[in-house]
Amino acid sequence: xxxxxxxxxLAAVRSIPRGRVATYGDIADLVGAPRAARAVGxxxxxxxxxxxxxxxxxxxxGGIGGFGGYLERKRQLLRAEGLDVTATRVRHxxxxxxxxxxxxxxxxxATPRRQRPV
DNA sequence: CTGCTGACTGGTA
DNA sequence: GTACCAGCCAGCA
Numbered sequence: 702x703x704x705x706x707x708x709x710x711l712a713a714v715r716s717i718p719r720g721r722v723a724t725y726g727d728i729a730d731l732v733g734a735p736r737a738a739r740a741v742g743x744x745x746x747x748x749x750x751x752x753x754x755x756x757x758x759x760x761x762x763g764g765i766g767g768f769g770g771y772l773e774r775k776r777q778l779l780r781a782e783g784l785d786v787t788a789t790r791v792r793h794x795x796x797x798x799x800x801x802x803x804x805x806x807x808x809x810x811a812t813p814r815r816q817r818p819v
Numbered sequence: 820c821t822g823c824t825g826a827c828t829g830g831t832a
Numbered sequence: 833g834t835a836c837c838a839g840c841c842a843g844c845a
Contacts, residue, residue, distance in 0.1 A: 736839080738841085743825060
């Protein structure tokens with residue numbers, strides 16, 4: 702494995718069963734970096750490996766996420782796997798979501814927005 | 820080594 | 833419902 706993190710991410714994505722989807726956060730959690738959802742996305746960006754079903758990796762809350770034309774590609778592939786996909790989201794997300802394991806509550810990234818500068 | 824970027828996420832306005 | 837903000841992490845210049 703060239704870079705541990707990347708290899709783990711690819712392996713996790715590859716382990717997603719057909720007809721199921723996982724969020725970047727889920728993948729990050731699987732690789733041992735619950736906060737590295739961003740980094741996971743970065744790894745996907747360079748996924749030139751067809752064996753990696755990057756289309757099964759979606760954003761939180763069942764959002765398609767993705768980028769550019771791949772967004773439509775993902776929607777197409779997901780629909781081909783029997784998923785109900787809208788223009789921007791996956792329906793029955795909780796049902797097709799994978800894996801089915803509890804995630805620890807995050808620290809409140811609740812950032813009370815300060816008053817905007819005048 | 821330092822700094823910026825980005826297929827992200829959760830929360831407030 | 834949408835828009836914006838702040839936090840987080842790995843990769844790259």
